[in-house]
Amino acid sequence: MKYTFISVPALGDKQNAYLNIKGKLTEYAQVYKLNIPEFKIGTLDALVLLSDDLVKYDTVFEQSVNKLADMLNTLLRGQQANLQDQLLVNDSNTESIDQYISTFQWNTMKYRTDKSLQETTATLSQEVTAIDNVMKNKLNLYTQNKNALQTLQRKQTGNLSVRNLNGIVKKQHCVLNSEFLTTLIVAVPKTLFKQWNNRYETLTDMVVPRSSVKIAEDEEFGLFTVTVFKRTVDEFSHKAREERFIPRDFAYDEDALQTQQRELEEASATEREQQAELLRLTKTNFGETFAAWLHLKALRVFVESVLRYGLPPDFSSVTISPKPKFEKKIDETLVAQYGRLGGVHGQAIKNENQDELLDHDLQSVNDSSYRPYVQFELDFDYERR
Structure with a gap:
């Protein structure tokens, strides 16, 4: 032209x-x-x-x-x-x-x-x-x-080291309403499953023996629970990272899955409206x-x-x-x-x-x-x- x-x-x-x-x-x-x-x-x-x-x-x-x-x-x-x-x-x-x-x-x-x-x-x-x-x-x-929406979408679709765990971690996987105990959720690379099972009980004191359960798995990671005393959470998380295990920041909430879905729908609707306006x-x-x-x-x-x-x-x-x-x-x-x-x-x-x-x-x-x-x-x- x-x-x-x-x-x-x-x-x-x-x-x-x-x-x-x-x-x-x-x-x-x-x-x-x-x-x-x-x-x-x-x-x-x-x-x-x-x-x-x-x-x-x-x-x-x-x-x-x-x-x-x-x-x-x-x-x-x-x-x-x-x-x-x-x-x-x-x-x-x-x-x-x-x-x-x-x-x-x-x-x-x-x-x-x-x-x-x-x-x-x-x-x-x-x-x-x-x-x-x-x-x-x-x-x-x-x-x-749009970036906010993509962040929410990545949490829905990423691997177990980054994706949102609401809907994956169930109520029965967690110790709830305990004064002393809590459940941590840890993403473990597939190549380190054996190392995790051999080491998690001795990473720190006050780890409940045989408390680790694998609750999910994808192509790269497995998602494990472990029950520890609340006073050792920070130390356990630090030691776990040194072993290349990835503690996930997660607290069980019955309404979280619905909240997450609502946020995603609202962000999607906002993005569509703004795209049409733009x-x-x-x-x-x-x-x-x-x-x-x-x-x-x-x-x-x-x-x-x-x-x-x-x-x-x-x-x-x-x-x-x-x-x-x-x-x-x-x-x-x-x-x-x-x-x-x-x-x-x-x-x-x-x-x-x-x-x-x-x-x-x-x-x-x-x-x-x-x-x-x-x-x-x-x-x-x-x-x-």
Whole structure:
């Protein structure tokens, strides 16, 4: 999805200039009018400064658009939705990117043309910055809750050294309501079962003999009970870790399993709600940010055209959508048609071997992006995501 925006002097007839470009490129591209209103211009010195600022804003806006597209792509995974179909623009988010660009109209309701160019640029920048901040906060909140949900899910599905033991350890496995005794739950690696059975009674004093029972087993661990006196719990746990046994922090609670399930269901519901809200916001704000980006491109074309062609503004601007593999041919055609606009610069592009060019002239055309007419690119590749 690559577009080129250019402007050339209209010589008092914008329609004729547009048709001339369209006719030259009809075999190689789709050509559309780029409708740019006339703005309050101010001084040329101010325009030069604004031109530099617009370059920076262009980069920032492009980064914002790409971040939102990447976020949307991530959120759509597993939903059988085509990213291209979700990347919509305009006020009601109903137009595809292609439709919006090819029929672009300046939004005079949001960006009034009686404001200065600097004010309009500031409005665009503030809008994109506000969207960035909102999306950053929403994404952080969603990520926190998603991580919390994943932690709960891991406790349901991990091995016996980490998973939640509610529902695995039963009432009959524990010594309850004793003043002196308590039951510890220990995860023992399968390779250490024999070592556990030989050592647990002598790890510390005050371990009840033959009190260890294996109550569960998975591919990596077995879950054993052991009854000890309460006063030796800390010492026993320390000695057990030295032997590579893993004491689990567990206290039997009849209601814990229901509480755990309720927490998981609530966290899942919250994650689904926040994902749906984040998806809606991302789609909306992608459209808003892309529209702002295209308005900024139009501003760049206007400002650069005034600086390049002078006052009063008299230029025709168009949007070019190249057909596959014709970008070079389009460039050659435009340079051949409008190379004269750049004087020595345009001639240098057409024939870089001209001996009569002065050194400083050659240096000024060494920038391969220079064209004798105003030109900017918009390159948005959703397929790489």
